Amino acid sequence: xxxxxxxxxxxxxxxxxxxxxxxxxxxxxxxxxxxxxxxxxxxxxxxxxxxxxxxxxxxxxxxxxxxxxxxxxxxxxxxxxxxxxxxxxxxxxxxxxxxxxxxxxxxxxxxxxxxxxxxxxxxxxxxxxxxxxxxxxxxxxxxxxxxxxxxxxxxxxxxxxxxxxxxxxxxxxxxxxxxxxxxxxxxxxxxxxxxxxxxxxxxxxxxxxxxxxxxxxxxxxxxxxxxxxxxxxxxxxxxxxxxxxxxxxxxxxxxxxxxxxxxxxxxxxxxxxxxxxxxxxxxxxxxxxxxxxxxxxxxxxxxxxxxxxxxxxxxxxxxxxxxxxxxxxxxxxxxxxxxx
Ligand code: ASP
Numbered sequence: 417x418x419x420x421x422x423x424x425x426x427x428x429x430x431x432x433x434x435x436x437x438x439x440x441x442x443x444x445x446x447x448x449x450x451x452x453x454x455x456x457x458x459x460x461x462x463x464x465x466x467x468x469x470x471x472x473x474x475x476x477x478x479x480x481x482x483x484x485x486x487x488x489x490x491x492x493x494x495x496x497x498x499x500x501x502x503x504x505x506x507x508x509x510x511x512x513x514x515x516x517x518x519x520x521x522x523x524x525x526x527x528x529x530x531x532x533x534x535x536x537x538x539x540x541x542x543x544x545x546x547x548x549x550x551x552x553x554x555x556x557x558x559x560x561x562x563x564x565x566x567x568x569x570x571x572x573x574x575x576x577x578x579x580x581x582x583x584x585x586x587x588x589x590x591x592x593x594x595x596x597x598x599x600x601x602x603x604x605x606x607x608x609x610x611x612x613x614x615x616x617x618x619x620x621x622x623x624x625x626x627x628x629x630x631x632x633x634x635x636x637x638x639x640x641x642x643x644x645x646x647x648x649x650x651x652x653x654x655x656x657x658x659x660x661x662x663x664x665x666x667x668x669x670x671x672x673x674x675x676x677x678x679x680x681x682x683x684x685x686x687x688x689x690x691x692x693x694x695x696x697x698x699x700x701x702x703x704x705x706x707x708x709x710x711x712x713x714x715x716x717x718x719x720x721x722x723x724x725x726x727x728x729x730x731x732x733x734x735x736x737x738x739x740x741x742x743x744x745x746x747x748x749x750x751x752x753x754x755x756x
Contacts (some may be wrong), residue, residue, distance in 0.1 A: 437721035439622050440473040441736035442466060444492050444500045444743040446595065446713040447729025449746060459746065462499050462733060466744045471619055483629035484522060486621035491518075491541040491633050494617035498580045500579045500733070501615025502736040503539055504637025508587040511642050514578040516635055517649035518544040519555075523628035523657035528554050530649035531561040538571040539565045541633045543710065544649070555649060568629070578635070590639040605609055615733075616648055618665025619659070622721045628663035629654050630669040630679070630716075637670065646670025652680035660721065661686040662693045668712010682714065693718040699724045 429725025444466060454462070473490035506514045518540035519530035519681060529548025537543045540745045543565035547556055557566050566572050572708070616634035623629075632655045634648040647654035647670035652668070656679035657663035664679040673679075678700055685696035693716055701713055713727025715734060723736035727748075735744035 431518070433548050435531040436624050437622065437624055437739065438474070438477040438624055439717055439721035439723060439736065439738045440477065440486055440490060440619060441621075441715045441717055441723040441725065442469055442473070442494070442617070442619045442734065443665060443667055443713070443715045443725070444617050445492060446727040446729045446732035447615075447711065448729060449733070451654075451747060455751050456667045458499075462746065463744050465494060465497045465499050466735045467742070470472070470742060471617070473619060474659040474737040475711050475722060477623055478622060479620060482625070483621040483623040483627045484520065486522060486623065487557060487619045487629045487631040488545055490619040490621070491631050492539050493618055495541060495603050496635055498582075499615075500617050502617040502633040502634045503635075504578055505580045505583060505615070507583050507615070507638040508574060508641075509636075509644075510639050510643055512567070513575050514635055515640075515642075515644075516540045516633070517653045518631070518633035518647060519649040520544045520548055521631065521651055521655050521657040521663075522548065523630075523659035523663055524625075526658065528624065528651045530555040530651060530655075531565070532557040532645045533643065533651040534558070534561045535706075536572045537565040538563045538573045538577065540632055542570050542600045543568070544633075546630065547754030550708075552578055554651060557645070558643075580624035583635075583638070586638050594639070599630075608617070608729070609674050616667040616752060618648075618655070618667060618715060620663040620715055620717045621694055622663070622717050626659060626704075626719065628657045628659050628690050628719070629716055630663035630665045632667070633669075650674055654679060656680045656683050658683050658687065662718050664714050664716040666698075666712060666714045668729070669710055672708065673712060674712025676700070676704055676708075676710065678705070678714065682716065687714070693722065693724045694726075697724050 470489040473486040475485040498505035523526040617633040
């Protein structure tokens with residue numbers, strides 16, 4: 417009798433687990449992204465990368481791996497692509513080097529890990545994951561973060577590994593504008609509004625156990641000051657996950673996302689005000705942030721695995737994969753659905 421009960425319990429667990437939706441949603445940055453800016457070839461390459469990241473993350477979930485593995489699988493692919501401002505292809509600081517930020521958060525127990533200002537860690541998201549799993553801390557920065565990731569056996573590279581011609585050109589444009597106008601900050605934001613102020617990557621996944629994990633990785637903003645840390649590695653600003661409400665990864669003008677605690681604010685509205693994720697995110701991005709001039713967007717999943725992608729810019733590299741659909745898009749009016 418006891419054995420029968422155990423078998424029945426296991427069967428019910430399997431059925432319940434199988435019923436739980438798995439899903440992944442990703443972004444590759446938001447900003448002034450218009451059709452005139454991308455060649456056909458660039459567009460196809462970006463869409464292919466997004467699709468590859470979604471498929472890798474979703475395959476991990478289908479194989480029964482947890483949402484952390486799915487988020488890391490998707491983000492490392494985007495970090496390794498020069499199309500995005502994360503890992504290879506990261507933007508240049510004012511001093512013409514690269515300082516990378518990343519974070520990850522697990523919604524089942526609110527564990528989190530982050531690194532800020534790393535210069536030699538090939539895949540910052542792996543370092544963030546290692547901080548979450550193998551350190552008593554939540555955030556490590558600079559040399560300490562690189563040393564920790566090296567001690568964890570993670571791949572280290574020269575800082576020049578992150579170099580790309582496109583990001584160098586963006587740096588040169590901003591530098592020139594800054595010199596010409598002699599109005600440092602104004603000139604920088606003028607140019608950045610029309611240049612490469614996007615490309616941060618992020619992913620949110622929900623696994624068969626209903627665990628939601630969110631992660632974000634970035635090179636920050638072009639021409640940022642040495643030592644500047646944006647929202648991406650800040651838990652509650654660029655990344656947040658709580659199995660009771662939602663998981664969020666943000667992209668945009670980090671200073672605003674930090675001050676408005678964007679990722680946490682959205683999840684808090686879902687949890688305490690019983691709002692849908694769509695409504696909560698819409699309020700924060702299109703009302704709160706738009707009113708004060710905070711450009712950017714978020715991707716997220718609710719507890720049912722429903723993806724949400726909201727931005728107040730002209731475009732956001734984005735996509736999701738659920739049991740029903742694989743969707744990849746770039747522009748604001750982009751409706752394209754990619755077949756599985
Ligand atoms: N949020 C990033 C930062 O401020 C930049 C971005 O998402 O484009 O560092």
